[in-house]
Amino acid sequence: MGSDMNEFPDCPVCAADSVYSDGQMMICPVCGHEWNADEIPDSPTAAVDCNGAPLQDGDAVTVIKDLKVKGSSMVIKRGTKVKSIRLTDNPEEVDCRIDGSGIVLKTCFLKK
Numbered sequence: 001m002g003s004d005m006n007e008f009p010d011c012p013v014c015a016a017d018s019v020y021s022d023g024q025m026m027i028c029p030v031c032g033h034e035w036n037a038d039e040i041p042d043s044p045t046a047a048v049d050c051n052g053a054p055l056q057d058g059d060a061v062t063v064i065k066d067l068k069v070k071g072s073s074m075v076i077k078r079g080t081k082v083k084s085i086r087l088t089d090n091p092e093e094v095d096c097r098i099d100g101s102g103i104v105l106k107t108c109f110l111k112k
Contacts, residue, residue: 013048014108015092031108047091053112055094059085061110069103076103082110 008019011028012035019028026037031050047055050064060083067076076098082105086095093104 047087047107049111
């Protein structure tokens with residue numbers, strides 16, 4: 001990593017470290033979140049989807065991009081509907097079941 005990358009904070013939504021600046025706005029290319037560079041973003045206290053909509057236990061969500069599952073050859077395809085999510089202690093993650101497997105997904109890749 002170059003020293004320029006260290007000047008920008010991690011994304012407050014998905015914690016990606018590839019944030020860049022566009023004038024006064026900070027932009028995360030991973031989840032698309034944008035925020036004003038002059039404001040210090042608060043870490044989220046409640047789970048929200050990629051559009052900022054609050055998530056609750058039992059919600060149904062849709063995956064917004066193809067996701068490779070670590071430790072397996074499984075790929076969760078964009079558009080997959082996930083029913084009955086469960087919130088975790090981390091507001092950036094939810095538990096769910098896909099094809100009979102228990103999986104933890106980042107909320108920045110989900111939409112209500």
